[in-house]
Amino acid sequence: MFQLWAPSQERIWLHLKGTSHPMVDGSGGWHWLVATAEPGDPYGFQLDGGRIVPDPASRGQAGGVDSLSLVPAREMYPWQDSGWEGRAWEEAVIYEVHIGTFTEEGTFHAASRRLKQLAELGITALEIMPVAEFSGARGWGYDGVLQYAPHRRYGTPDDLKALVDEAHALGLMVILDVVYNHFGPEGNHLQSYTPEFFCKDSTPWGAAMDFRRPEVRSYFVENAKYWLTEFHLDGLRLDAVDQMKDDGAFHILEELSEAVRRVAGPSRYLITENPANSIELLSRSHSPLFDADWNDDFHHAMHVAATGETAGHYQPFSESPWRHVNKALAEGYVLPGRPLLRMPTPLAPPPPTAFVHYLQNHDQTGNRAFGERLISLIGEDTYSLWLQVLLLSPQIPLLFQGDDYGENRPFHFFVDTTEDRAKAIGVGRKREASNFGGFPPGKSMADMPDANDPLTFYRSKLGFPTKNSLWHKIRDLIALRHDRIVPLLKNLGRGTVPFENDGVIAVDWPLDEGVLQMRANFEDSVSKQPIRSGAPLHACNLQEWNYDSVLLAPHGFVLAFSPECSPL
Structure with missing residues (x-):
């Protein structure tokens, strides 16, 4: 029908x-x-x-977003993952990819060939930027307009299923980014003939959905279930949920979460990007609505501490950035939250695993004026120390494509659009660049890459991944995480900051049987730091371990476990 x-x-x-x-x-x-x-x-x-x-629920298009839809095949994909039961969330080490730039070919099929090296690294979850059909041949995917159809340039629906099948065979979960807060401006035919789908309010990127209407709610709830069941995905990451506005008694986020939990099983995960820091999405008396949130607070504080950049989104962290970094590691959110749901208070603080931490992602890199990666800004030695903090903290770590071997090619914002829209995007790019580090000395908007130029897209493609010294360091850190940190995470509580010094990471996380302690020295001089006596799980540039302190050389790091009976 x-x-x-x-x-x-x-x-x-x-x-x-x-x-x-x-x-x-x-x-x-x-x-x-x-x-x-x-x-x-x-x-x-x-x-x-x-x-x-086209059909707004199209499973595939004959051409682009303006073409006819195609009747989907009746044949079932021959899945090989019948024994796949998923993985525990505590085991997640996430690797974010953009299908179009992850490989030279930019397809699901080509991406499948690189999964083995990610599994060898210790990655346990592949997170794919949005693939829902969007206008043009290239883009980040956050302007999708046909939410059920994988973008034709990436491959067929069966190609995506084969990617998931291969990932599962290698022990990798697959998480997909979805955008339920707006449709893209090009190819959004729905807005012209069914304006009831949208409300008068607008998101920063386009018209907002009218979630008061059951048909609108059903479109997105069914879409979430579709990706998880039809494609055997292990999780979804919902983009900018603070823009999914709903003043009804039963918020769309609640309905979506409960519907997914009913059909997807316990090893399927829901993650948010929530700039509002709404703790009620992660903390409930029973199971949380969402399993984790991308914690920009950690990234922004870390970026200020690492680079000294304080413009735009980094401004709230410009004073005492090291205090903010330690607080993010200990507690999760740094800035006050804004509730999205009507929930009773007070709420219990979420565990560390309710936060996804990263040194960079597509936003933090691609929205920069010139798409520089963090390693290009701070050098490999400092970058390596931050990687130790990231990968050995109890929060869920996320690496952006190329982080594993120190890729220094930029990752830009890119589109394939009309000349008029390209001009409007250029104005928006200046604003975004100002929010993410601004312009380097001697550079201006006139020097920025043209987002609509195909060369900007091609320059963003990864080089060939190599198993260099950094890759091996990361592999060893992830192996240590799986061996020594993951078994502790189910019982790990909210952390504390035992002391504060600029240039120092110092956080303790309590356990029933002891304390997990992290100390890191980003200063150029030797640092003496208090610590409980105990057993070091990992150390780098550790000069001396005393009964109640450690002496760390520059770029020194130690992660230790201290039994509860150990004195201060």
Whole structure:
């Protein structure tokens, strides 16, 4: 059966294989028709006036977002992962990729060939930036308009399933970014013929969804279930959930979470990007609505401490950045939160594993004026020390593509759009660049790469990953994490900061049987730091271990476990 929700349209025709058939005008704004079709047949919906639009729930397009949709195949993909039961969330070490730039070919198939090296590194979760069909041949994917259709340039739906199948065979979970707060401005035909789908409010990127309507809620709830069940995905990361505004008694985030939990099972995870720092999404008397949140507070504080940049998003962390870094490691959020849901207070603090930490991701790198990676800004020695902090902290670590071997090629913002929209994007790029480090001395907006230039996209592609010395260091750190840190995470409590010094990381996380202690010295001089006596799990540039202190050389680091009976 073909169906379309279009309350504003009096008449709709199904355009199938070049012929138009009048659809039945059902109740509640639905139009439907039972018709015979074969897999691969092109179809669309013809509006009054003759315009033909694609199916907003299309599983695949004949061309781009303006083309006809294709009837999906009846054959089931021959899954090989029948024995896959997922992994515990505590085991997650995430690797974020953009399919178009992860390999030279920029396809699901090519990405599959690189999974073995990620598994050898110790990565346990692949996180894929959005793949829902968007306008043009290249882009980040956050302007998708057909939420059920994988982007044709990346491959077929079966190609994506094969990628997931290969990942599972190697022990990797697969998490997909989804965008439920807005549609992209190009190819959003839905807004022209079903304005009821959207509300008058706007997000920073486009019209907001009207989640008061059950049809709108169902579109996204079913989409989440579709990705997790149809593609055997292990989790979803919801983009900018603070822009999913809903003043009803049962928030769309609650409905989506509960619906997913019912069908997806215990080893399927929901992650948010939530700039509002809404603790109620992560903390409830029973199971949380979401398993973890991308914690920008850690990144921003770390970036200020590492680079000295204080513009835009980094400004709130410009004073006492080392205090903020330690607080983020100990507690999670640094800045006060803004509730999104009506929840009772007070709420218990979420555990460390409710926060995903990173030294950079697609946003923090690609929104910079010139797309520089952190290693290019601070050098490999300092970068290596931050990696130890990231990978041996109890929060869930995320690496951005190329972090594993110290990629120094930039990662830019790129699009494939019209000339007029490209000019508007250029103005927005200046604002984003100001928020993410500003312009280097002697550089201005005129020097920024053109986001619409295909060369900007091609310059963002990874080089060939090499198992260099940094790769081996990271492999050893991840192995240590899996061996010594992961077994502690189910019982690990919120941390404390035992003392504060600029240039020093000092955090203790309590356990029933002891304390996990981290000390790091980013200063150029030797640093003496108090610590409980205990057993070092990992040390680097450790000059001396005394009964109640450690002496760390520059770039020194120690992670230790102290039994509870050990005196201060």
